[in-house]
Amino acid sequence: MKVGSIRKLEELKSVLKDTHAIGPDPVYWVFSELSDLNWANMTVIAPGSYSGEYPKTFGHYHPEDAADETYHLVEGEGVLMIQKKHTENGVWVPDMVDEVYLIKAKPGDEIIIKPQWGHAWSNTGKGPFVSYDNWRSGHTKADYEAIEKLQGLAYYLVEENGEPKPVPNPNYKNLPEVVWITEEQFQGGVFYKH
Protein backbone atom coordinates (compact mmCIF):
# COMPACT_ATOMS: atom_id res chain seq x y z
CA MET A 1 0.00 0.00 0.00
CA LYS A 2 1.23 3.49 -0.72
CA VAL A 3 -0.03 7.03 -0.22
CA GLY A 4 -1.65 8.08 -3.47
CA SER A 5 -2.59 11.64 -2.53
CA ILE A 6 -3.05 13.89 0.47
CA ARG A 7 -5.72 16.58 0.46
CA LYS A 8 -4.64 19.59 2.50
CA LEU A 9 -7.12 22.02 3.99
CA GLU A 10 -5.69 24.80 1.82
CA GLU A 11 -6.81 22.85 -1.28
CA LEU A 12 -10.24 22.01 0.10
CA LYS A 13 -11.08 25.58 1.14
CA SER A 14 -12.32 26.47 -2.34
CA VAL A 15 -15.28 24.08 -1.86
CA LEU A 16 -16.06 24.76 1.82
CA LYS A 17 -19.03 26.85 2.94
CA ASP A 18 -16.62 28.95 4.99
CA THR A 19 -13.53 29.35 2.82
CA HIS A 20 -11.58 30.72 5.80
CA ALA A 21 -12.43 27.84 8.12
CA ILE A 22 -9.80 26.19 10.26
CA GLY A 23 -9.89 22.54 11.33
CA PRO A 24 -8.24 19.17 10.67
CA ASP A 25 -5.35 19.34 8.21
CA PRO A 26 -4.79 17.27 6.10
CA VAL A 27 -8.46 16.59 5.49
CA TYR A 28 -8.09 13.18 3.85
CA TRP A 29 -5.64 10.67 2.47
CA VAL A 30 -6.06 8.37 -0.53
CA PHE A 31 -3.99 5.18 -0.50
CA SER A 32 -3.38 2.98 -3.55
CA GLU A 33 -1.80 -0.43 -4.30
CA LEU A 34 -3.89 -2.11 -1.61
CA SER A 35 -3.24 -5.69 -0.60
CA ASP A 36 -6.92 -6.48 -1.28
CA LEU A 37 -6.88 -6.48 -5.08
CA ASN A 38 -10.67 -6.16 -5.30
CA TRP A 39 -10.21 -2.49 -4.55
CA ALA A 40 -8.07 0.25 -6.11
CA ASN A 41 -8.07 2.95 -3.43
CA MET A 42 -8.67 3.48 0.23
CA THR A 43 -9.78 6.92 1.44
CA VAL A 44 -9.37 8.03 5.06
CA ILE A 45 -11.14 11.25 6.10
CA ALA A 46 -10.28 12.94 9.41
CA PRO A 47 -13.10 13.60 11.88
CA GLY A 48 -13.81 17.16 12.95
CA SER A 49 -15.42 20.36 11.75
CA TYR A 50 -14.77 23.38 9.53
CA SER A 51 -16.98 26.10 11.02
CA GLY A 52 -19.65 23.43 11.51
CA GLU A 53 -19.21 21.71 8.15
CA TYR A 54 -18.11 18.07 8.22
CA PRO A 55 -14.74 17.12 6.72
CA LYS A 56 -15.37 15.87 3.20
CA THR A 57 -13.77 14.85 -0.07
CA PHE A 58 -13.47 17.56 -2.71
CA GLY A 59 -16.26 16.19 -4.90
CA HIS A 60 -16.01 15.27 -8.57
CA TYR A 61 -17.72 13.96 -11.67
CA HIS A 62 -16.53 11.13 -13.88
CA PRO A 63 -16.20 11.33 -17.68
CA GLU A 64 -19.45 10.58 -19.56
CA ASP A 65 -18.19 7.26 -20.92
CA ALA A 66 -16.72 6.04 -17.61
CA ALA A 67 -17.52 2.68 -16.08
CA ASP A 68 -19.51 2.64 -12.84
CA GLU A 69 -17.56 3.16 -9.61
CA THR A 70 -18.28 1.18 -6.45
CA TYR A 71 -17.64 2.53 -2.96
CA HIS A 72 -17.47 0.28 0.07
CA LEU A 73 -17.64 1.84 3.52
CA VAL A 74 -15.15 0.04 5.76
CA GLU A 75 -15.16 2.00 8.99
CA GLY A 76 -16.87 4.98 10.54
CA GLU A 77 -19.96 6.99 9.70
CA GLY A 78 -20.32 8.71 6.37
CA VAL A 79 -22.82 10.49 4.20
CA LEU A 80 -22.41 10.33 0.44
CA MET A 81 -23.85 13.33 -1.37
CA ILE A 82 -24.72 12.64 -4.99
CA GLN A 83 -26.16 15.05 -7.53
CA LYS A 84 -27.38 14.30 -11.02
CA LYS A 85 -26.14 16.38 -13.94
CA HIS A 86 -28.66 18.63 -15.67
CA THR A 87 -28.48 18.79 -19.45
CA GLU A 88 -30.30 21.01 -21.95
CA ASN A 89 -30.40 19.91 -25.60
CA GLY A 90 -27.62 17.47 -24.80
CA VAL A 91 -25.39 20.14 -23.22
CA TRP A 92 -24.38 19.87 -19.56
CA VAL A 93 -25.45 22.83 -17.40
CA PRO A 94 -23.14 22.61 -14.36
CA ASP A 95 -24.95 25.11 -12.09
CA MET A 96 -28.22 23.18 -12.26
CA VAL A 97 -28.81 19.65 -10.97
CA ASP A 98 -31.79 17.36 -11.44
CA GLU A 99 -31.68 15.34 -8.20
CA VAL A 100 -29.72 15.41 -4.94
CA TYR A 101 -29.52 12.46 -2.54
CA LEU A 102 -27.79 12.03 0.77
CA ILE A 103 -26.96 8.41 1.44
CA LYS A 104 -26.36 7.67 5.09
CA ALA A 105 -23.88 4.80 4.99
CA LYS A 106 -22.78 2.24 7.54
CA PRO A 107 -19.78 -0.12 7.43
CA GLY A 108 -20.37 -2.85 4.84
CA ASP A 109 -22.53 -0.68 2.59
CA GLU A 110 -21.66 -0.62 -1.11
CA ILE A 111 -22.81 2.20 -3.36
CA ILE A 112 -22.54 2.33 -7.15
CA ILE A 113 -21.89 5.64 -8.87
CA LYS A 114 -22.94 6.05 -12.48
CA PRO A 115 -21.13 8.64 -14.64
CA GLN A 116 -23.81 11.33 -14.53
CA TRP A 117 -23.59 11.69 -10.75
CA GLY A 118 -21.31 14.16 -8.96
CA HIS A 119 -20.32 12.85 -5.55
CA ALA A 120 -18.49 13.60 -2.30
CA TRP A 121 -18.23 11.83 1.06
CA SER A 122 -18.57 13.61 4.41
CA ASN A 123 -17.23 12.14 7.62
CA THR A 124 -20.15 12.61 10.03
CA GLY A 125 -18.67 10.42 12.77
CA LYS A 126 -16.39 11.06 15.71
CA GLY A 127 -13.61 8.80 14.39
CA PRO A 128 -11.88 8.28 11.06
CA PHE A 129 -13.94 7.48 7.98
CA VAL A 130 -12.45 4.69 5.83
CA SER A 131 -13.75 3.63 2.42
CA TYR A 132 -12.59 1.49 -0.49
CA ASP A 133 -13.35 2.14 -4.13
CA ASN A 134 -12.56 0.44 -7.42
CA TRP A 135 -11.75 3.57 -9.46
CA ARG A 136 -8.63 2.76 -11.50
CA SER A 137 -8.83 5.49 -14.16
CA GLY A 138 -7.34 8.31 -12.09
CA HIS A 139 -8.69 11.84 -12.24
CA THR A 140 -8.14 14.86 -14.44
CA LYS A 141 -8.63 18.52 -13.62
CA ALA A 142 -11.89 18.42 -15.58
CA ASP A 143 -13.44 16.07 -13.00
CA TYR A 144 -13.17 18.80 -10.33
CA GLU A 145 -13.41 22.03 -12.34
CA ALA A 146 -17.16 22.67 -12.34
CA ILE A 147 -17.47 21.84 -8.65
CA GLU A 148 -14.59 24.11 -7.71
CA LYS A 149 -16.08 26.96 -9.75
CA LEU A 150 -19.39 26.58 -7.87
CA GLN A 151 -17.66 26.31 -4.47
CA GLY A 152 -18.76 22.74 -3.91
CA LEU A 153 -21.70 20.46 -4.59
CA ALA A 154 -25.28 21.75 -4.39
CA TYR A 155 -25.44 21.51 -0.57
CA TYR A 156 -23.06 21.81 2.37
CA LEU A 157 -23.43 19.23 5.10
CA VAL A 158 -23.23 20.94 8.51
CA GLU A 159 -23.77 19.71 12.04
CA GLU A 160 -26.86 21.05 13.76
CA ASN A 161 -27.78 19.77 17.22
CA GLY A 162 -25.51 16.79 16.62
CA GLU A 163 -27.21 15.85 13.33
CA PRO A 164 -26.09 16.40 9.73
CA LYS A 165 -28.14 19.06 7.97
CA PRO A 166 -27.89 20.07 4.28
CA VAL A 167 -27.47 23.81 3.67
CA PRO A 168 -28.06 25.07 0.10
CA ASN A 169 -25.09 26.31 -1.93
CA PRO A 170 -26.32 29.67 -3.33
CA ASN A 171 -24.12 29.34 -6.42
CA TYR A 172 -26.54 26.80 -7.93
CA LYS A 173 -29.43 28.17 -9.98
CA ASN A 174 -31.86 25.45 -9.02
CA LEU A 175 -31.83 23.37 -5.89
CA PRO A 176 -33.99 20.26 -5.89
CA GLU A 177 -34.94 19.27 -2.37
CA VAL A 178 -32.48 16.84 -0.81
CA VAL A 179 -33.78 13.31 -0.32
CA TRP A 180 -32.22 11.23 2.46
CA ILE A 181 -31.94 7.60 1.47
CA THR A 182 -30.20 4.42 2.57
CA GLU A 183 -27.82 2.22 0.63
CA GLU A 184 -30.66 -0.32 0.24
CA GLN A 185 -32.71 2.30 -1.67
CA PHE A 186 -29.89 2.95 -4.16
CA GLN A 187 -29.25 -0.48 -5.60
CA GLY A 188 -27.21 -0.63 -8.78
CA GLY A 189 -26.75 3.14 -8.77
CA VAL A 190 -30.50 3.74 -9.17
CA PHE A 191 -32.87 5.13 -6.55
CA TYR A 192 -35.78 2.86 -5.66
CA LYS A 193 -38.57 4.42 -3.66
CA HIS A 194 -39.75 2.16 -0.87
Ligand SMILES: [Fe+2]
Ligand atom coordinates in the same frame (compact mmCIF):
# COMPACT_ATOMS: atom_id res chain seq x y z
FE1 LIG B 1 -15.58 8.97 -8.03
